Amino acid sequence: MKTLRLLWPWFVQRRRSLAGALLLAILTLAAGMGLLSVAGWFLTAAFLAGASISFDLFAPSALVRGLALLRIVFRYGERVVGHAATLDLLADIRSTVFARIMRLSPGQLAGYQGGDLVARLVGDIDALDTLFLQVIAPILTAVIMGLVFSLVLGAQVHALGWLVFGAMLIGVCVVPYLLARQARAPGSDAQRASAQARTLIHSAIAGHVDLVVFGAQAQAQERFGAAAAQLSRARDRLSAIGSMGQLAQQLASGFCVLALLYGGLQAFTAQEINGPVWVGLLLGALGLFEVLGPLMRGSARLGPAAAAAARVRAVLDEPVALADVAYPLDLPASGVIELSNLSYGYPSMAGVAVLDGIDLQIRAGERLAIVGASGCGKSTLLSLLMRVFDPTQGMVSYGGAPISQVRQAQLHTRFALLSQNSPVFLGTLRSNLLIGCPEADEAQLWRALENARLAEFVRSLENGLDTWVGESGHSLSVGQARRLCLARVLLSPAVVWLLDEPTAGLDEPAQWAFFNDLAAAAEGKTVVLATHAGFPDAAVDRVLRLGQGVLTPA
Numbered sequence: 001m002k003t004l005r006l007l008w009p010w011f012v013q014r015r016r017s018l019a020g021a022l023l024l025a026i027l028t029l030a031a032g033m034g035l036l037s038v039a040g041w042f043l044t045a046a047f048l049a050g051a052s053i054s055f056d057l058f059a060p061s062a063l064v065r066g067l068a069l070l071r072i073v074f075r076y077g078e079r080v081v082g083h084a085a086t087l088d089l090l091a092d093i094r095s096t097v098f099a100r101i102m103r104l105s106p107g108q109l110a111g112y113q114g115g116d117l118v119a120r121l122v123g124d125i126d127a128l129d130t131l132f133l134q135v136i137a138p139i140l141t142a143v144i145m146g147l148v149f150s151l152v153l154g155a156q157v158h159a160l161g162w163l164v165f166g167a168m169l170i171g172v173c174v175v176p177y178l179l180a181r182q183a184r185a186p187g188s189d190a191q192r193a194s195a196q197a198r199t200l201i202h203s204a205i206a207g208h209v210d211l212v213v214f215g216a217q218a219q220a221q222e223r224f225g226a227a228a229a230q231l232s233r234a235r236d237r238l239s240a241i242g243s244m245g246q247l248a249q250q251l252a253s254g255f256c257v258l259a260l261l262y263g264g265l266q267a268f269t270a271q272e273i274n275g276p277v278w279v280g281l282l283l284g285a286l287g288l289f290e291v292l293g294p295l296m297r298g299s300a301r302l303g304p305a306a307a308a309a310a311r312v313r314a315v316l317d318e319p320v321a322l323a324d325v326a327y328p329l330d331l332p333a334s335g336v337i338e339l340s341n342l343s344y345g346y347p348s349m350a351g352v353a354v355l356d357g358i359d360l361q362i363r364a365g366e367r368l369a370i371v372g373a374s375g376c377g378k379s380t381l382l383s384l385l386m387r388v389f390d391p392t393q394g395m396v397s398y399g400g401a402p403i404s405q406v407r408q409a410q411l412h413t414r415f416a417l418l419s420q421n422s423p424v425f426l427g428t429l430r431s432n433l434l435i436g437c438p439e440a441d442e443a444q445l446w447r448a449l450e451n452a453r454l455a456e457f458v459r460s461l462e463n464g465l466d467t468w469v470g471e472s473g474h475s476l477s478v479g480q481a482r483r484l485c486l487a488r489v490l491l492s493p494a495v496v497w498l499l500d501e502p503t504a505g506l507d508e509p510a511q512w513a514f515f516n517d518l519a520a521a522a523e524g525k526t527v528v529l530a531t532h533a534g535f536p537d538a539a540v541d542r543v544l545r546l547g548q549g550v551l552t553p554a
C-alpha cells in the first residue's frame with residue numbers, strides 16, 4: 001500500500017497511457033475468453049447437430065477467427081502501450097529522484113555510501129516496474145472480467161456464478177496478499193544485497209590501484225562474494241515463493257474447473273443450462289484464469305518492489321537542508337562580504353567549533369589570502385562563504401544581504417568556488433570549461449586556460465579543446481585536472497572567486513607564475529584564497545592566518 005502511495009502521483013501524471021494499457025489488457029482477456037467460449041460452444045453444438053444441414057458453420061467459425069485475430073492485435077497493443085507507459089513512468093520517477101539528490105547538501109550526501117544512490121536511482125526504481133504491469137493491471141482486469149463473467153454465468157446457473165466469483169476473489173486478493181507478505185523479507189534482503197554489491201563494485205573500481213598495491217584484492221573479492229551470495233539466496237527464496245504462487249493458481253483454477261464441470265453437469269441434467277452453452281462457459285472460465293499467472297509472478301515480486309519503494313522514499317523524504325526562503329532578498333551586483341560572529345562545528349565533531357565567532361569584512365575587489373595549518377578550517381570557511389552549508393552561529397552577508405536570505409541560484413551567479421575536490425566531468429576539455437560559463441567564446445576559453453597555466457598543454461593536443469578527458473579526467477595528470485578546474489572558475493562571470501588551494505598540483509615556478517598573474521586575471525573581482533603555497537606579496541592585498549577558530553593578521 002505504501003508502495004502504491006509513493007507511485008500514485010506519477011500514475012496520475014501518466015493516467016492516459018496507463019488507462020490505455022489497462023483497457024487493452026481487458027480487451028485482450030475478453031477476446032481470449034470470447035474465443036474459447038465461442039469455440040467450445042461451436043464445437044459442442046456442431047457435434048450435437050451431427051450431419052444436420054440446418055447448423056450454421058460459417059458465422060461461428062468467422063467469429064472464432066475474428067476473436068483470435070483481435071486477441072493478437074490487442075495483446076500486441078497492450079504490450080507496446082503498457083511497456084511504453086511503464087518506461088515513461090520509470091523515467092519520471094528517476095528524474096524526480098535525481099532532482100532531489102541534486103538538492104541534498106554535501107553533509108546529507110555523505111550519509112550515503114558511494115554507489116548506493118546510483119543503486120537507488122537504477123536498481124530500486126527498476127524494481128518498481130512490476131507494480132502496474134504485473135499487479136495493478138492484472139488485478140483490475142481480473143476483477144472487471146471476473147465480475148462480468150460471474151454475472152453471465154450466474155444468469156444461467158446461480159451457484160456457478162458465485163463459484164467463479166469466489167474463486168476469483170481468492171485468486172485476486174487472498175493469494176497475492178499472502179505471496180506479497182511472504183516475499184517482503186527476502187525482497188528487502190535482495191534489494192539491500194544488490195545495492196551493497198553495486199557499492200562494493202564502485203569502491204573497488206575507485207580504489208583499484210590501492211587494492212592491487214596493498215594486495216587487498218582477496219578481501220575485496222570476499223566482501224563482494226558475500227554480497228553476491230546473499231543476493232542469490234534472497235532471489236532463490238523469491239523464486240520459490242513465485243513458484244508457490246503458480247502452484248496455488250494451478251490448483252485453484254483446476255479445482256474450480258472440476259467444480260464447474262460437476263455443477264454444470266448437475267444443471268445440464270436438470271435442464272437448467274443447454275450443453276453447448278455450458279461447455280462454452282467452462283472454456284471461458286479457463287480463459288479467465290489465465291490472467292492469474294502474471295499476477296502470481298507479480299505478487300512474488302512485490303516484496304522487492306516494496307523494499308525498493310522504501311529506499312527511494314527515504315531519498316525523497318530527506319528534508320532539503322538548504323532550501324531557499326519563501327521571500328528571497330535581491331542580491332546586489334557587488335558589495336562587501338561581511339562575516340559576523342561566524343561559528344561552525346561539524347555535526348560529527350560533538351560541539352567542537354572549527355570556526356569560532358569570526359568577524360571579517362572583505363572589500364569589493366579585494367584579494368585576501370587565508371593561510372594556516374592543515375585542518376585549521378580554511379576550506380570550511382570558504383564553504384560557508386559559498387553557502388555549501390549554513391553556519392551554526394552568526395552569518396555571512398554580501399552587499400548587506402544575508403546570503404541565507406537570497407536565492408541560491410542568484411548567489412551562484414555572484415560567487416564561484418574552486419574546492420579541493422572539484423571534479424573533472426565526463427566529456428571534453430571544452431564541455432568542462434563551459435560549465436563555468438556556457439556562453440564563453442573561444443577567446444575567453446583560451447584566456448582562462450592561459451591564466452590557469454594550461455593553454456600550452458591544450459595547444460599540444462591533437463584535438464585541442466575537443467579532447468576527450470573521460471570520467472574524472474582520467475587522461476589528465478592530477479595537476480592538469482586541477483588547472484582545468486581552476487580555468488573553469490576563472491572563466492565564470494562570478495564577481496567573487498573562492499579559491500581553495502588553487503595551485504595544488506602545480507610545480508613551484510608555475511605556482512609563482514599563477515600568483516604573479518592573479519592580479520591581472522582577477523581584475524575587478526573579489527578573491528578569497530586559501531593556500532599553503534608561497535606567493536609573492538603583490539599577489540594579494542591582505543593575508544590572514546586562521547588558527548584556533550579565529551583569524552589574525554599574518
Ligand SMILES: Nc1ncnc2c1ncn2[C@@H]1O[C@H](COP(=O)(O)OP(=O)(O)OP(=O)(O)O)[C@@H](O)[C@H]1O
Nearest residue numbers: 346348349354373374375376377378379380381420
Ligand atoms: N565533512 C566533515 N565532517 C567532519 N569533520 C570535518 C569535515 N570536513 C572537515 N572536517 C574537520 O574540520 C576541520 C577543518 O577542516 P578543513 O578542511 O576546513 O581544514 P583546512 O584548513 O582546509 O585543511 P587543509 O589545509 O588540509 O585543506 C578538520 O579538523 C577536519 O578534520
